[in-house]
Amino acid sequence: MPAEIPTVTLNNGVEMPQLGFGVFQVPDAETTAAVSAALDAGYRSIDTATAYQNEPGVAKALAASGIERSELFVTTKLWNADQGYEETLAAFERSRKLLGLEYVDLYLIHWPAPALGKYVESWRALEKLTADGVVRAIGVSNFQPAHLEKLAESASIVPAVNQVELHPYLQQAAVREYDEEHGIVTEAWSPLAKGGSLLGEPSIQVIAERLGRSAAQVVLRWHLQLGNVVIPKSVTPSRIAENLDVFGFELTDADIAELNKLERDERTGPHPDEFNAV
Numbered sequence: 001m002p003a004e005i006p007t008v009t010l011n012n013g014v015e016m017p018q019l020g021f022g023v024f025q026v027p028d029a030e031t032t033a034a035v036s037a038a039l040d041a042g043y044r045s046i047d048t049a050t051a052y053q054n055e056p057g058v059a060k061a062l063a064a065s066g067i068e069r070s071e072l073f074v075t076t077k078l079w080n081a082d083q084g085y086e087e088t089l090a091a092f093e094r095s096r097k098l099l100g101l102e103y104v105d106l107y108l109i110h111w112p113a114p115a116l117g118k119y120v121e122s123w124r125a126l127e128k129l130t131a132d133g134v135v136r137a138i139g140v141s142n143f144q145p146a147h148l149e150k151l152a153e154s155a156s157i158v159p160a161v162n163q164v165e166l167h168p169y170l171q172q173a174a175v176r177e178y179d180e181e182h183g184i185v186t187e188a189w190s191p192l193a194k195g196g197s198l199l200g201e202p203s204i205q206v207i208a209e210r211l212g213r214s215a216a217q218v219v220l221r222w223h224l225q226l227g228n229v230v231i232p233k234s235v236t237p238s239r240i241a242e243n244l245d246v247f248g249f250e251l252t253d254a255d256i257a258e259l260n261k262l263e264r265d266e267r268t269g270p271h272p273d274e275f276n277a278v
Contacts, residue, residue: 004042004247005017005018005019005042005043005044005244005247006018006019006224006247008185008227008229010137010160010161010185011158011160011183011184011185012136012137012157012160014105014136014137014160016045016073016105016106016137016161016185016229017043017044017045017073017229018224018228018229018230019043019045019220019224019229019230019231019232019243019244019246020043020044020045020046020047020073020075020229020230020231021034021035021038021043021045021046021047021231021232021233021240022047022189022231022232022233023035023046023047023048023052023054023057023058023233024047024049024052024189024233025052025233026052026054026057026233026235027054028053028054028056028057029057030057030235031048031054031056031057031058031061032057032058032060032061032064033061033235034061034234034235034240035057035058035061035062036061036064036065037237037240037241038240039061039062039065039067041237041240041241041244042244043240043244044067044071044072044073045072045073045074045075045231046058046061046062046072046073046074046075047075047076047163047189047231048074048075048076048077048099049076049077049079049108049110050076050077050078050079050082050091050094050095050110051077051079051110055076055095055098055099056098058074058099059098059099059100059101062074062099062100062101063100069101069102072105073105073106074099074101074104074105074106075104075105075106075107075108076095076099076104076106076107076108077107077108077109077110077141078091078092078107078108078109078110078122078126079091079110079278080110080111080113080116080276080277080278081278083109083113083116083118083119083121083122084118084121084122084125085121085122085124085125086125087122088121088122088125088126089125089128089129092104092107092125092129092134092135095107096134102134103133103134103135103136104134104135104136105135105136105137106135106136106137106138106139106160106161107126107129107135107137107138107139108138108139108140108141108161108163109122109123109126109139109140109141109143110141110142111141111142111272111275111276112140112142112143112144112147112272113275113276113277113278114147114272114273114276115276116276116278119140119147119151120150120151120153120154120155123138123140123151123155124154126138126157127155127156127157130157137160137161138157138159138160139159139160139161139162139163139184139185140159140161140162140163141162141163141164141189142163142164142165142272142275143159143162143164143175143272144174144175144272144273145174145175145178147272148162148178148182148184152182158182158183158184159184160184160185161184161185161186161187161229162175162179162184162185162186162187163187163188163189163229163231164186164187164188164189164272165188165189165190165267165268165269166186166188166189166190166191166223166228167188167190167191167192167193167198167219168193168198168201168204168219168222168259168260168262168263169193169198169262169263169264169265169266170193170263170264170265170266170267170268171260171263172186176226176228185229186227186228186229187228187229187230187231188223188228188229188230188231189231190268190269191219191220191223191228191230191231191232192216192219192220192232193266193268194268195268198215198219198262199215199216199219200215201215201262203258203259203261203262204218204219204258204259204262207251207255207258207259211249213249214242216232216239216242216243217242217243217245217246217249218251218255218259219259220232220243220246221246221249221250221251222251222255222256222259224246225250225251225256226256
């Protein structure tokens with residue numbers, strides 16, 4: 001893995017790149033080219049999911065890259081319809097085969113889907129996958145503190161990662177605080193929000209101009225300095241490379257404070273307490 005990408009140490013000792021490449025909403029037909037561009041640019045962490053329906057495209061890019069498996073960090077996720085103990089084991093095996101991998105580095109429960117009431121038994125299956133050696137680390141996505149508390153009542157493994165929507169408009173202070181207290185790494189999806197309004201914020205534009213950087217680079221740097229793992233998405237090679245070029249500068253405390261002021265509690269995706277789609 002390129003030396004300029006720092007890693008975070010998960011609670012089981014596994015090293016995870018702090019900046020990776022996400023493929024949410026990338027059609028499978030376009031995924032291979034996008035992931036190949038990311039790997040060529042220097043990314044080594046790729047984040048996909050059953051629900052994205054592009055695991056085969058990821059697999060083609062990984063296979064064609066010639067990069068040693070030990071240098072790659074691959075994440076995929078369990079979809080709501082596949083929750084349940086036996087269902088989770090079967091769903092993981094489908095994902096593993098679609099990805100063409102002997103093991104997956106990080107497997108996440110995609111949503112708590114509380115109305116389904118199955119995420120606790122799904123977690124038991126993830127613990128078995130860990131014991132079987134086919135996943136290096138397990139975690140959750142979109143879990144609020146109450147969901148994590150319920151999981152903790154019976155779990156024997158603490159989630160390594162909690163991947164949530166997180167950006168300056170939705171800073172998830174309570175989630176980040178809970179995660180930190182329990183040794184869980186917070187990973188940000190939609191790190192730049194959606195629609196471009198965030199990147200047009202005057203305060204971000206001023207910082208970007210002073211540093212000679214793009215607004216997106218400033219926001220990604222904010223995430224990194226907060227300690228978040230971040231997985232920006234793009235299908236444009238120049239943007240893919242730009243999003244990785246965030247290690248040659250730092251934000252000041254005043255810069256961080258300016259971005260912190262942008263909190264709106266504004267989601268671009270659904271609320272985890274209410275999202276139960278299958």
